[in-house]
Amino acid sequence: xxxxxxxxxxxxxxxxxxxxxxxxxxxxxxxxxxxxxxxxxxxxxxxxxxxxxxxxxxxxxxxxxxxxxxxxxxxxxxxxxxxxxxxxxxxxxxxxxxxxxxxxxxxxxxxxxxxxx
Amino acid sequence: xxxxxxxxxxxxxxxxxxxxxxxxxxxxxxxxxxxxxxxxxxxxxxxxxxxxxxxxxxxxxxxxxxxxxxxxxxxxxxxxxxxxxxxxxxxxxxxxxxxxxxxxxxxxxxxxxxxxxxxxxxxxxxxxxxxxxxxxxxxxxxxxxxxxxxxxxxxxxxxxxxxxxxxxxxxxxxxxxx
Numbered sequence: 001x002x003x004x005x006x007x008x009x010x011x012x013x014x015x016x017x018x019x020x021x022x023x024x025x026x027x028x029x030x031x032x033x034x035x036x037x038x039x040x041x042x043x044x045x046x047x048x049x050x051x052x053x054x055x056x057x058x059x060x061x062x063x064x065x066x067x068x069x070x071x072x073x074x075x076x077x078x079x080x081x082x083x084x085x086x087x088x089x090x091x092x093x094x095x096x097x098x099x100x101x102x103x104x105x106x107x108x109x110x111x112x113x114x115x116x117x
Numbered sequence: 118x119x120x121x122x123x124x125x126x127x128x129x130x131x132x133x134x135x136x137x138x139x140x141x142x143x144x145x146x147x148x149x150x151x152x153x154x155x156x157x158x159x160x161x162x163x164x165x166x167x168x169x170x171x172x173x174x175x176x177x178x179x180x181x182x183x184x185x186x187x188x189x190x191x192x193x194x195x196x197x198x199x200x201x202x203x204x205x206x207x208x209x210x211x212x213x214x215x216x217x218x219x220x221x222x223x224x225x226x227x228x229x230x231x232x233x234x235x236x237x238x239x240x241x242x243x244x245x246x247x248x249x250x251x252x253x254x255x256x257x258x259x260x261x262x263x264x265x266x267x268x269x270x271x272x273x274x275x276x277x278x279x280x281x282x283x284x285x286x287x288x289x290x291x292x293x294x295x
Contacts, residue, residue: 005212005213005214005215006207006208006210006212006213007213008213009204009207009210010204010207013200013203013204013207014200016200016203017196017197017199017200017203020196020199021192021193021196024192024195024196025189025192025193025196028128030128030131030170030173030174030177031128031131033170034131034132034135034170037135037139037162037166038135038138041138041139041142041158041162044142044146044154044158045142045145045146048145048146048149048151048154049149049213050218050220051149051150051151051220052149052150052213052214053150053214053216053221054214054215054216055216056150057150058150058151058152059150059228059229059240059241059242060152060239060240060241060242061233061239061240061241062239066230067229068150068229068241069149069150069151070220070221070225070228070229071225071228071229071232071241071242071244071245072224072225072228072245072250073220074151074153074154074242074245075242075245075246075250075253076253077151077154078153078154078157078242078246079246079253079254079256079257081154081157081158081161081162082157082161082257082261083257083260083261084162085161085162085165085166085169086260086261086264086265087264088166088169088170089169089264089265089268090264090267090268090271092169092170092172092173093267093268093271093272094271095173095177096173096176096177096271096272097271097272099176099177099178105177105178
């Protein structure tokens with residue numbers, strides 16, 4: 001049962017692959033961005049689960065507790081979440097612009113219109 | 118949840134599921150001793166991101182078109198190979214919650230044991246964010262600024278262009294373009 005301690009990484013890998021599949025296999029641009037979000041969240045879960053310490057408590061100082069989870073990954077992920085939302089906003093803005101130009105957010109329809117020009 | 122998002126074609130439902138997914142991730146972060154991250158994820162991931170997506174759907178369309186694509190199988194194969202490679206890579210990783218893991222060795226003891234004396238804030242995440250790693254936070258602010266400028270350039274420019282295409286109003290009250 002030695003390998004059972006690795007299950008957190010496997011959850012992360014499954015989520016990551018679901019997001020990856022959406023990004024490469026789906027033609028809809030909004031859905032691609034949703035896939036990117038799932039991928040991102042899986043990375044967040046990966047970092048936060050690395051920070052977890054057996055017997056540790058949340059990294060807020062309390063008298064008498066000496067074991068805390070590692071605060072550094074928490075900080076990095078705080079930054080990453082906000083940056084991720086900025087990225088989502090940027091991507092969705094591009095989708096809106098593409099819809100303005102082509103009247104569609106399906107990848108293959110956009111390619112068709114490009115080909116007929 | 119993620120698999121439902123892959124399958125469902127109605128983009129409105131997809132957006133709602135994404136919100137629930139973010140909320141679940143936030144509760145997972147609480148369980149993993151990261152309350153600050155959970156707060157941010159719940160507010161930003163489940164709140165702002167969903168509002169942005171709903172805005173996009175309002176401006177575009179909320180149904181995804183169904184079509185059979187030949188590259189789906191290829192994509193599935195690529196995903197499985199990548200996933201298998203990643204799982205193989207995890208076999209050498211330290212176990213969940215292991216105090217001997219490298220992540221808990223280097224700067225972590227300094228942050229958890231001395232930051233309260235050095236910075237004077239009981240919340241270690243705050244002291245690391247605002248003091249030890251303040252440069253990262255500055256970079257984050259720069260990224261948000263650049264993204265904001267980008268969004269304004271991409272969408273705001275479109276609004277102006279629509280006005281221009283509609284044409285100027287001539288002295289007799291008509292427009293010079295149809």
